Amino acid sequence: MSEKSQAGRKKSVAKKPLLQKENSVPESVLSARVRNSKPREISGESKRDKLEADILQHAVKMFAECGYEGTSIASIAEQVGVSKQNLLYYFASKQILYQRVLDDVLDAWLDRMNSLADETQEPVDLLRSYIQAKLRFSREQPWGSRVYAMEVIGGAKIYGEDIRKKVIPLLRKDIATFEKWIKQGKIAVVNPTHLLFAIWAMTQSYADFSTQMTLVLNRKKLSGKDFDEAEKLIVEMVLAAVSIKT
Amino acid sequence: MSEKSQAGRKKSVAKKPLLQKENSVPESVLSARVRNSKPREISGESKRDKLEADILQHAVKMFAECGYEGTSIASIAEQVGVSKQNLLYYFASKQILYQRVLDDVLDAWLDRMNSLADETQEPVDLLRSYIQAKLRFSREQPWGSRVYAMEVIGGAKIYGEDIRKKVIPLLRKDIATFEKWIKQGKIAVVNPTHLLFAIWAMTQSYADFSTQMTLVLNRKKLSGKDFDEAEKLIVEMVLAAVSIKT
């Protein structure tokens, strides 16, 4: 009862007619922009789009650093340079902003992972590409990784349904691919589920636990060399696990 | 500036003369108990100890589920069955309670890991024991793991100094052990730092990401069998990485 009241106490979801999703799909309904009859520059983004992107960019960093409850919309607004009332004009509530942040994270993520569904590639190349892609994501979008990680660790109270719908099927598909390889004798007999968990854990940790890693390594941030060495070891371990000699 | 004010804005640390640490070291100053002249049962814990333990037990779960800012001391108090004012009598502030929770987590952790510093053991046995111990911790104290993980992911704003002092030296020592083995030719030439990161990531994830794992596996919680299979794969991968045939 008290746990319930901790999170998800918002009942109002979307009251204002705002776009909540349209980053990678420019052909989606352009309600607000269509209403705007004033001629605008064609190539550039509209002001609304630019501000939305700005807000999202700062929001993902702050949610990653302070968590959902630990981040106030006022502090995000301050970073962006707008009033918090104005921010609430673009994103009707904190929870909507948060969900949009996670939506964008997953979109970027799944985009990168989808390209690996190529059935024609051999296990060695596919595994290597997979690990590289996930490591690159940890490197280039660490904040997104961290927001996602914190949401999952806390039990995915807000975003759980989306994870179930968007992430889990993808993981299951990856596992099925491993199983197919095993059946075909292309890789050794290993537990495909736990192999995937291992790959995810190792790659993800270079975003989530980079604070601890930099302390161990005694440097300010992880370098390209660190990621290269990480990739080398992880690929080695995974290929060794599936008994593929390089 | 606004980020700073997000966390760690507490200036008052410990105003009341309360014990803040005495779980594993019973010979520490017994200020409150000594003042209490009434004869008490010798074997059992004092009421204060019992209540403190109760509070900590519930606190670690709630911090794990909702994060630091997301957890109110009122909700913890409610779970324990005391008033929040009373809780504040035992732990002078939320931050002190939080730090104590993390202290206890690390104590239990380091306890388990210290026993592995046995120099007489061979790499195979030591690595296997290490992985087993960390996996057992993930299984038996998932909340502690998660609180720690969230703290690290968020940049360790509150507990960073303790991590630097308590955890990092231990990790460095483990890395040094790996390096020694490599020099002695006992294991293959691998990057010892990233090998340790990999072991930590894989074992830790069975606490931190168990929500996602149970969704993939389609069950309510991870079973003993899951942990056995995880152990088997992780040990295999690590031993393969250091080129030890079993």
Next chain:
DNA sequence: GTCTATACCCAGATAGAC
């Protein structure tokens, strides 16, 4: 779309009686 003002609630923490 942006502003001022404000409603409303809940949090952490303290004071002081018992």
Next chain:
DNA sequence: GTCTATCTGGGTATAGAC
């Protein structure tokens, strides 16, 4: 040690003028 009462601040969100 536990209670009632309260202070103080911050948070999300809304109303309404411009």
